[in-house]
Amino acid sequence: MRLWRSLAFIALVLLAVLTFVPFMFLLVNSVKSIPQFYRNFWSPTLPVHFENYREAWAEVRPYIVNSLYVTTLTFIGVISLSSITAFTIARYRFPGRDAIFTFIIAILMVPGILTLVPSFMLFKDLGLLNTYWVMIIAYVSGGQAFAIFVLRTAFAAIPSDLFDSAQIDGAADWQRFWYIGIPLAQPVIGAVAIVNVLGTWNSFIWPLVTVSDDRKSVITKGLFTFASQYGQRYGAMFAGYIIASLPLLICFLLATRLFIRGMTSGAIKL
């Protein structure tokens, strides 16, 4: 039994090490100059070239700013729209409610590959290519379905008594939403927000297709361009990858528990 336990632990550590090999490689080589990279491929080297980061930062900063802008607006849009819709569907009875809910979540079955080309044509016809809006509108519209799906369950799980007593005390609909619904569903809202931010920050194909103007490009497309232009300057390139991961890493460190719950919220079983 003891032996098995130790073996299992070793296997787990081995898996962890293998998982982190590419990232350790990235970290170690991000502070090497070009000759250092070729001469001492395996080991960390001195002196440490932090100027790689300065160089990379100058390059990726505009992309990071664009990504922050798009991600923030998408986040605000998705969370406000989906909490209002989910609350309405979860806490009120009215004709057509179930039909509307089905209409909303049915879109989850339509894959991105089917709509990529027609969506592109639509935004092209609307004259929105090469704007932030082509990303924000598409992400908000597409992202709200999953958020509503998860949030509806959260709002429905709040005991009705709370809302009934508030109503008796004369609270208006918006007050019940804002002072009871939102605070009590807050952990789930946080989890949904994290999933949404992660998806927006990492999306690549849509910005690649719709935004060719470099000044409006987001970080994923920026890294792609950066990688093809930098060729041999691996240090700066790798530093750029690390800088691009920092905002989400900070987010993760601030809300680890929320993050882990967010990943498993919603449909974890079929």
Add this chain to the structure above:
Amino acid sequence: MSQIPFWTRFLGVPLVLLLSGAFALSRVKRGTLKLYLALLPTVFLLLCFNYYPAVKAFHTALYRYDIGGEATYIGLSNFKDILADRILHKSFANMIKLALFACAVSLVMPLIGAELIFHLKTERMRYFFRVLFVVPMVVPGIAVTLIWGNLYSDSGLVNRLLSAIGLSDWTRGWLSDPKTALVAVMFVGFPFVSGFPLLIYYAGLSNIPESLLDAAKIDGASAWATFRNIHLPMISGQFRVLAVLAIIGAAQGFESILILTRGGPGYTTMVPGYYMYENAFSFKKMGYACAIGLLLFLIMLAGTRFTLRFIRSTEEFTE
């Protein structure tokens, strides 16, 4: 193009919504109006930016429509072209290989990781390892793929490792050699343990009722018997999710192909998703691209249904 600006077509959507709303209102009590108003933005956005493109895909697939040119109705010609398209045949074969591999590793490897974590002694350790395996998820997928591109390059980590252990004959440009390119693409992300699937499995394992596990312990069940007869049946729901996600991912994912190989060398790593992308955005053949997208959608639908049915039947069998 016609004289009427394109966006006026969208006036129809709120108009229909308003009319149907007014009709519904004439029949329901007052006070319900604001509920419908609260749902209006969501429904409006979904109609315009999700349902409209989805329907438009079916429509465009029946046209020859090159960007900048006129759209001509050609019926099912695009689908006839698909049947005759050699590149597409090759790419579907690649897709099936990638999908089978992705399904196998994304079902098995994270389960091994989750089981190992689940059997750790203290909650502190379990939490530590769960967090550890989630961290890679915050690195943008494109950065991870680019790093793997570097690991596979001529003077990259894989080749240096092979030289170091005396297997210099094996070194090659892994992504540029037609013999290895597809396998190299498959192994991006090795050892496939981290992130989302691991958490899903772990959540499934921790939801197994204590009493079941205790009963197994009292009966003196071996670790393997417990795994086979309790863990596996109890997490079959998670299997279904992950299998479906793997199939969907393999059918429509082409990010790593776009970044690493662009379908080459030759067409050894071409996948339908990337081929669709090329047709639409390099060759400007929107109609043909939509037809490929439509076909992929149908394949995903069939694959998902098949998986759900197949795994449910094993679930009933084990119970």
